[in-house]
Amino acid sequence: MKDNSYARKKWVVPYKNIIAVCDGDGWVEIVEQSNCFGGACWSEYHYKRTSPLIVSTKIFSNSIRYMTRVGTSELDLVPSLAAAGIESVVVDDETVAITYAGLGGGGVGATMSRSLAEDVIDYDISEAGGSRKSRGTIIVPRRKRVLIGVDDTDTKEEGATWSLMHNIATDVDNKNARYISHSIVQLYPVPQKTQNCTSTVVEFACIDETKLVRDFGRLLAKHTLSEETGMVVLQNFDAEMLKDYGMLCKQKQVSRETTLRNARNAGADILMDGRGIIGAMASLPYFGNPSQSVIL
Template identity: 35%
Template sequence: MEILKPNDLKKKFDKSWVAAYDKVLTLVDKDNVEIIEYHPCMSGSEWLVNQYRNSSELITDAFRDGNKHVYKATVGKKPLNLKASYNAAGIEEVAIHNNEVKVTHSGLAGAGVGAGMCRGLGKGVNYIELHDVGGGSKIGKATVVTPKLQKVVIGIDDTDTKDEGATWTTAHNIGLELKNEGFEYIDHIIVQLYPNNPYKTQNCVSIGLTFAVPEDKKDKLIERIIELLKRDTLSDKTSIAILEGLNIPDELRKYSIKAKTGMVSVDEAEDLAKKLNIDLIEVTGSQGKIGALAALGLYDNPKEAVKIYSRNNDK
């Protein structure tokens, strides 16, 4: 086994057949992990997601969004039964050591090259433990070591007025500003709420921003979002909701669907947030709590988030 940092890896394998991943992030919640990788190719990563899903017992779910692919997995060790074309690559071990996560990838031929050399060049990687060099017809195997991160999702609602503003762009611009400050801004989702809400500005949506942060930077992230919203919001009804970890409680999902299909009160939002231990914070006012909390329940399902359920009842 050879331990190689990204710069060492680049010098050792300066080959035309090695393509660097853009970034690798690993989010942890107890014994569950979410591995987010930005592949060198766009839709080419669909092949890899399919292979990993088929080959790895540790993976509970996998999907692709552009060149970003996500593996949801559990801590443990499960040997792979690699077979060319059918089960060509996968994850055989996930381990957490202090503030690092170690994910062992194995693959045949080109998938083996991706296992260590390509991933190891990505941003966010501390180093790799190279077990076997892939390529040609050989098996490649490497343990990719990344910092242990925590997922924090921020629901945001009510930043505009009837005269000006847009919540989705205000939230995104804040996400970009935080990215420039060093926070890992992963995703932005628009959640369609009840279209017949009399309090709406117009389209009636709320926003969920997803971040990956070291645990000791979580509070600073939240403080900055509140500061930036106070600076940028045009409304006196702005609120945020904060969901930590990888799990979305069933009650929260049901609440989000309810907020898409009919009216919900601020009291109902506050009661559920308290029950689920979700922080619900007034930035300039309380009305935004309803949509901010609703954004959290569907942040991982963009297609469901944008659906309109009450079209037949529109007047």
């Protein structure tokens, strides 16, 4: 007798995680963290061709990020050309329901592979594989985006802000606050720099941001080597309002007064107010874009 459970283990590659970040105004960014990057790239190609709900996609490390509208759209699946996609994105007070559909291997990915992702709360899937059309809905926590920018944690003798930020972010990553990106931001080389004049922004997808901010701040205060450390926090779906300020800090030295004005306008919270707040603020608009943030 055929052991179907064993067979399924062999032809299902679970996703590491699937994260839904909401803005509360009809937009959801779905971050799919894959254990098989080749499979993720196949999905990205077909999904953006097939799904009217998808506005844009971005490949980021082992992840594919889908910017989507909330809603439902029937998919016209075509083998080889448009074989899988996202049918619906439904947002509730605490959860997001994402429905996928696909043909063949795309159907396996749409159902079992995604239902096994780490933070999936519940799922409803059809049979998958072969030539059939398959459909699956997963329920994941509704999350909000939290950006933490930091600068000036090192000295000329020791330390590196980018590595400290990554290690702290890794330490505080949990089901409540998922660490999803890290960008090193090259700034204008001011006289006060320690060496390369960079700041760092880390991005989290949070259910409750209070504990994240408290724990991150505590670890940063414990491990920073500088008395001029700046830490800023922005709880917002994007950081477009700081784009001009971030570019300005790549072009010339910027004053503390200009920084504080931009912080107020953006609604950013200053948690550590040393000289590093200038670079910390400048890092925020470069979240999730590390290949561009390193350019002066």
